[in-house]
Amino acid sequence: MAPQSSQAPLEFGGPLGAAVLLLLLPATMIHLLLVARSGPARLLGPPPYLPGLEALWSPRALLLLLGWLGLQAALYLLPARQVAEGQELKDKSRLRYPINGFQALVLTALLVVLGLAAGLPLRALPDMLLPLAFAATLTAFVFSLLLYLKAQAAPASALAPGGKSGNPIYDFFLGRELNPRIYSFDFKYFCELRPGLIGWVLINLALLLQEAELRGSPSLAMWLVNGFQLLYVADALWNEEAVLTTMDITHDGFGFMLAFGDLAWVPFTYSLQAQFLLHHPQPLGLPMASAICLLNAVGYYIFRGANSQKNTFRKNPSDPRVADLETIPTATGRRLLVSGWWGMVRHPNYLGDLLMALAWSLPCGLSHLLPYFYIIYFTALLVHREARDERQCLQKYGRAWLEYCRRVPHRIVPYVY
Numbered sequence: 001m002a003p004q005s006s007q008a009p010l011e012f013g014g015p016l017g018a019a020v021l022l023l024l025l026p027a028t029m030i031h032l033l034l035v036a037r038s039g040p041a042r043l044l045g046p047p048p049y050l051p052g053l054e055a056l057w058s059p060r061a062l063l064l065l066l067g068w069l070g071l072q073a074a075l076y077l078l079p080a081r082q083v084a085e086g087q088e089l090k091d092k093s094r095l096r097y098p099i100n101g102f103q104a105l106v107l108t109a110l111l112v113v114l115g116l117a118a119g120l121p122l123r124a125l126p127d128m129l130l131p132l133a134f135a136a137t138l139t140a141f142v143f144s145l146l147l148y149l150k151a152q153a154a155p156a157s158a159l160a161p162g163g164k165s166g167n168p169i170y171d172f173f174l175g176r177e178l179n180p181r182i183y184s185f186d187f188k189y190f191c192e193l194r195p196g197l198i199g200w201v202l203i204n205l206a207l208l209l210q211e212a213e214l215r216g217s218p219s220l221a222m223w224l225v226n227g228f229q230l231l232y233v234a235d236a237l238w239n240e241e242a243v244l245t246t247m248d249i250t251h252d253g254f255g256f257m258l259a260f261g262d263l264a265w266v267p268f269t270y271s272l273q274a275q276f277l278l279h280h281p282q283p284l285g286l287p288m289a290s291a292i293c294l295l296n297a298v299g300y301y302i303f304r305g306a307n308s309q310k311n312t313f314r315k316n317p318s319d320p321r322v323a324d325l326e327t328i329p330t331a332t333g334r335r336l337l338v339s340g341w342w343g344m345v346r347h348p349n350y351l352g353d354l355l356m357a358l359a360w361s362l363p364c365g366l367s368h369l370l371p372y373f374y375i376i377y378f379t380a381l382l383v384h385r386e387a388r389d390e391r392q393c394l395q396k397y398g399r400a401w402l403e404y405c406r407r408v409p410h411r412i413v414p415y416v417y
């Protein structure tokens with residue numbers, strides 16, 4: 001297959017970077033899972049042991065994972081309270097998406113409560129994290145391979161701008177097709193919000209239950225981590241429609257990066273703080289807990305305010321909630337917000353997300369670096385993501401984007417960055 005000339009500049013270090021990430025991301029996830037349960041819990045040290053295939057591979061774990069994906073797919077297919085339209089595509093059409101993610105969360109919670117009452121051994125889940133994470137990685141790998149093959153038959157207009165380099169490793173990693181679907185089942189939209197995010201809070205809950213069994217009751221730190229992350233996930237599903245204007249949906253293809261990110265990385269590494277707390281209990285007083293709650297609330301307020309403002313504006317610029325905001329016109333006919341949240345910094349939503357990330361780590365105390373892995377990784381991810389987005393926006397909006405950068409000079413942190 002010849003490389004296409006209309007190809008966007010290669011990202012993530014090109015094919016070599018993609019090949020390294022293909023191996024490095026699963027290895028990092030396994031490392032974190034091993035270290036979280038080890039005594040010293042050293043993020044930067046070697047893992048306590050190298051697991052053999054018998055510790056990683058379990059047909060039971062694979063069945064459990066496939067059952068979970070099947071359940072979430074069935075909930076996705078239930079009648080939705082609303083159907084939303086996505087952003088306009090290259091061929092001027094718009095895809096339709098069911099808005100029933102929150103309903104899936106509530107129904108899953110109901111099933112879990114019923115299951116617990118019937119003796120479901122949810123407390124056993126923490127002991128299966130390693131084989132489950134391995135099964136999720138294998139599933140993501142096979143799934144991305146199928147998506148890559150499916151994309152060979154897709155028309156050029158259905159491909160993502162960055163997923164048609166012609167290099168199989170790079171395209172497999174980034175994803176070729178923008179919105180792979182079978183009939184109306186949208187794989188990327190489904191994976192982005194359901195199995196991984198709901199799986200993450202379920203793992204957190206299992207860790208909380210195991211802590212309660214081990215120590216008589218869950219610690220305050222464990223309650224905070226569970227509560228904050230449940231709020232984050234419930235919020236994402238409640239505001240499901242807002243995901244339709246994020247970069248993942250509008251710009252990135254669906255390949256290994258997102259499939260692995262959604263199905264394996266999110267549930268198994270984002271639950272790291274709760275995993276750490278189960279094995280390394282931390283004292284937490286009420287004054288400190290209150291300050292951390294305040295930090296999470298401020299972060300959430302900025303994150304939600306910024307994301308909803310952009311989403312409302314992109315859906316309908318005349319909506320009374322955003323109609324009075326100052327904007328810059330662009331040659332594409334779309335406008336850029338230059339007041340409100342988006343007049344404070346160019347990525348106010350990232351700022352709020354980062355404040356929340358800090359609030360999720362602080363309950364784990366300051367004795368270990370491991371629970372701070374999330375905020376370190378997340379800062380790197382968002383700084384890199386911001387640079388990718390700036391490049392894309394400059395390409396899309398040209399001089400109007402430069403004007404926006406002049407009027408709003410800081411990227412994520414006011415007066416700092």
Ligand SMILES: NC(=O)C1=CN([C@@H]2O[C@H](COP(=O)(O)OP(=O)(O)OC[C@H]3O[C@@H](n4cnc5c(N)ncnc54)[C@H](OP(=O)(O)O)[C@@H]3O)[C@@H](O)[C@H]2O)C=CC1
Nearest residue numbers: 245246247248307310314336337338342349350353385389
């Ligand atoms: N927890 C996690 O692991 C992760 C969370 N996130 C979160 O996901 C959310 C979405 O992030 P992401 O998709 O990266 O980026 P954004 O939601 O910020 O989307 C960027 C797009 O918004 C539009 N935009 C930018 N500036 C303006 C403006 N001034 N006025 C109007 N539209 C503008 C542009 O698209 P256009 O003009 O085409 O509409 C731009 O491409 C964030 O809150 C982020 O924190 C992201 C990654 C990982």
Ligand SMILES: CC(C)=CCC[C@@H](C)[C@H]1CC=C2C3=C(CC[C@@]21C)[C@@]1(C)CC[C@H](O)C(C)(C)[C@@H]1CC3
Nearest residue numbers: 025192193236243246248257258260261262265266
């Ligand atoms: C290291 C690695 C495997 C990278 C892949 C990145 C993905 C894990 C993230 C890319 C963008 C994401 C978003 C969310 C989760 C993480 C991934 C998939 C998100 C669904 C979390 C909840 C938020 O409210 C959100 C809906 C805004 C968000 C969207 C982006």
